Each structure stands twice: as structure tokens, then as C-alpha cells.
Amino acid sequence: LVSCAKRAKTPNSELAVCRVLLAELEAHQDAWPFLSPVKLKSVPGYRKVIKKPMDFFTIKEKLINNMYLNQENFIIDVNLVFDNCQKFNEDDSEIGQAGHRMKRFFDKRWTELLRK
Numbered sequence: 001l002v003s004c005a006k007r008a009k010t011p012n013s014e015l016a017v018c019r020v021l022l023a024e025l026e027a028h029q030d031a032w033p034f035l036s037p038v039k040l041k042s043v044p045g046y047r048k049v050i051k052k053p054m055d056f057f058t059i060k061e062k063l064i065n066n067m068y069l070n071q072e073n074f075i076i077d078v079n080l081v082f083d084n085c086q087k088f089n090e091d092d093s094e095i096g097q098a099g100h101r102m103k104r105f106f107d108k109r110w111t112e113l114l115r116k
Ligand SMILES: Cc1ncccc1N[C@@H](C)c1cnc2ccsc2c1
Pocket: 032, 033, 034, 035, 036, 037, 038, 039, 043, 085, 088, 089, 095
């Protein structure tokens, strides 16, 4: 008997979960610092310190333009948003606190949705 191959998730069903997750991130009350790209001209030092800026709007554009081949690449970009935030903002700052809350929310949700 040939063992049936583990049903691979089709890329589009994987990415459908990413779209759901992103919508939840954007709707979160603490999402405000991350909804659009940091304006490099108006935040002194940001361009120098943060090598790979990322934000939820850019992630949405990449999803729409099929630039994510799988969930992993999507999760890497979402974590980049939070890693950049922790690098540039003090933990006890408004933005720093929002970043920690958003990261905790994301970690919880993607584990629930993807670790089925
Ligand atoms: C995520 C992040 N990290 C470091 C600096 C800025 C930001 N966010 C931008 C949108 C931003 C840019 N300007 C302001 C002014 C008050 S909150 C806020 C937020």
C-alpha cells in the first residue's frame, strides 16, 4: 500500500490565512504606529538604524502582488515590523509598548491559526 502523501497545504490556502492574520493586525487598537511606512525624513536616525523598514501597509501590498511564496516569508516580514520597533523604541515608550502588545497578539494568533 502506498502511504498517501501528507496533504500539502496549497499556497493560496496558506496565504488566505496570512490575509486573515494581517486584517486582524490592522484592526488591533495598538496597530497605529505600524499601519504605514515610517516617514524616513520625519524620524531622525531611523534610516541609519533600521536597515529593513517594514509596516502593515507594505505587507498588504506584497500579499496583493503575490510577493509571498509561503507563510514563512509573511511571518518574517511581520516579525521585522516588531524587531524594528524594539530596536528603535524604548520598551517604556508609547510606540515600544504598542509593539510589544502587537507582537504578543500576533504570536498568539498565528500559533492558533497555523499550528492546527
Ligand atoms: C513604528 C515606528 N517606530 C519608530 C518611529 C515611528 C514609528 N511609527 C511612525 C508611523 C510614527 C511616526 N511619527 C509618530 C509621532 C507620534 S507616534 C508616531 C509614529
